[in-house]
Amino acid sequence: MSEAVRQSLPATLLREIAAGKPITRTQAAALISCGDDELPELLAAARSVRDRFKPGVITYSRKVFIPLTNLCRDYCGYCTFRRDPWEQGAHTMTPEEVLGVARKGEQAGCTEALFSLGDKPEMIFKEMRDTLQALGFLSTLHYLEAMCEMVVRETTLLPHANPGLLDLEWLRRLARHSPSLGLMLETTSRRLLAPGAAHHGAPDKIPQNRLHTITDAGRIGIPFTTGILIGIGETLEERIDSLITLRDLHTRYGHIQEVIVQNFRVKPGIPMAQWPEPSRGDMLRTVAVARLILGNMNLQAPPNLSSPDYEQLLDAGINDWGGISPVTPDYINPEAAWPQVAELERRTRAAGFELRQRLPVYPEFIKPGRDLWSWDLRARVDAAADPQGLARSVAA
Numbered sequence: 001m002s003e004a005v006r007q008s009l010p011a012t013l014l015r016e017i018a019a020g021k022p023i024t025r026t027q028a029a030a031l032i033s034c035g036d037d038e039l040p041e042l043l044a045a046a047r048s049v050r051d052r053f054k055p056g057v058i059t060y061s062r063k064v065f066i067p068l069t070n071l072c073r074d075y076c077g078y079c080t081f082r083r084d085p086w087e088q089g090a091h092t093m094t095p096e097e098v099l100g101v102a103r104k105g106e107q108a109g110c111t112e113a114l115f116s117l118g119d120k121p122e123m124i125f126k127e128m129r130d131t132l133q134a135l136g137f138l139s140t141l142h143y144l145e146a147m148c149e150m151v152v153r154e155t156t157l158l159p160h161a162n163p164g165l166l167d168l169e170w171l172r173r174l175a176r177h178s179p180s181l182g183l184m185l186e187t188t189s190r191r192l193l194a195p196g197a198a199h200h201g202a203p204d205k206i207p208q209n210r211l212h213t214i215t216d217a218g219r220i221g222i223p224f225t226t227g228i229l230i231g232i233g234e235t236l237e238e239r240i241d242s243l244i245t246l247r248d249l250h251t252r253y254g255h256i257q258e259v260i261v262q263n264f265r266v267k268p269g270i271p272m273a274q275w276p277e278p279s280r281g282d283m284l285r286t287v288a289v290a291r292l293i294l295g296n297m298n299l300q301a302p303p304n305l306s307s308p309d310y311e312q313l314l315d316a317g318i319n320d321w322g323g324i325s326p327v328t329p330d331y332i333n334p335e336a337a338w339p340q341v342a343e344l345e346r347r348t349r350a351a352g353f354e355l356r357q358r359l360p361v362y363p364e365f366i367k368p369g370r371d372l373w374s375w376d377l378r379a380r381v382d383a384a385a386d387p388q389g390l391a392r393s394v395a396a
Helices: 003-018 025-032 039-053 095-107 126-135 140-154 168-175 207-219 236-253 280-294 341-350 363-372 375-384
Strands: 057-069 112-117 158-162 180-182 224-230 256-263 320-324 354-358
Touching: 003 025, 003 039, 025 236, 025 280, 039 280, 057 095, 057 140, 057 341, 095 112, 095 140, 112 140, 126 140, 140 158, 140 168, 140 375, 158 375, 168 180, 168 207, 168 363, 207 224, 207 236, 224 236, 224 280, 236 256, 236 280, 256 280, 320 341, 341 354, 363 375
Parallel strands: 057 112, 057 320, 057 354, 112 158, 158 180, 180 224, 224 256
Antiparallel strands: none
């Protein structure tokens, strides 16, 4: 970075952006590359933007994690969740197992049933086709639809589904029983599809296909969760491009209820086991620049992936901790335990914020999503929401 740019960061650029001036791609690229001596000014600017739009309250969603199936047709270099049918730990949950986990969540004060699953495993695995046939379903998506409907019918929980790529028909079908849906963009970089890169062997990680799903969700007004995954081989400029792309989609359709900045974590046995993890400074810079790009959008970073000092993420401008489970582990990152809700609240209050439990659909997206929901789902959301659209109070 040139000396002229260095001198301009704290003196002019950050002050103007914090006051509301739109940030350009070139400015964002300079900020995400700033030195350690400039990081405090960058964080201060991000906090200023967050506090202008989202003052005083940090939210989280109390959830159960339901890994409906860990069979997947994608082979990502960083994933320890997916299995082939013959591998140890391969499993597709039965309806009884799904309902059992959901009921444990009810008893623990949860409001969210987070469904995570591999993308269309029946397309390459006969074993999955046989399992679905035995269960009475044509596809994994048909099974997911039925399980979301069952959770709404049989429990007080609200589903949030992350099923991978979806067309318009399936977006509409799943939205009837799931008040919000999600798909991580991860990155706009096609370079990561090359042999040896993170997304080689993962046909569902083609960026344009993922953007098509996110765009279609916007066209029909589905409250949608997405985000980026950093440290998987993308450049800093590609991170900026991904964030700007999501901002522009939200500007057009107004449907992105939150953007997650998730950091890659090394796990034994994955192809990227020797890959370097993003540093704490790298994570803070990325989150802070994301806040400056996204403005008043909800910004989340998972605390369990930044332990032990996850409260530093508050300094970078987040306003949400994401899903926290008192019942189930993080099956995507099993090495990273969730923080206890009481400890999360203590650290959040120590930083000067009130911790509030939200639903899987954010308060400002409840009304826009209602036209897509079944009558049963509308009743469940109404029963779960307080007058501000957050979750009705439960003991921590």
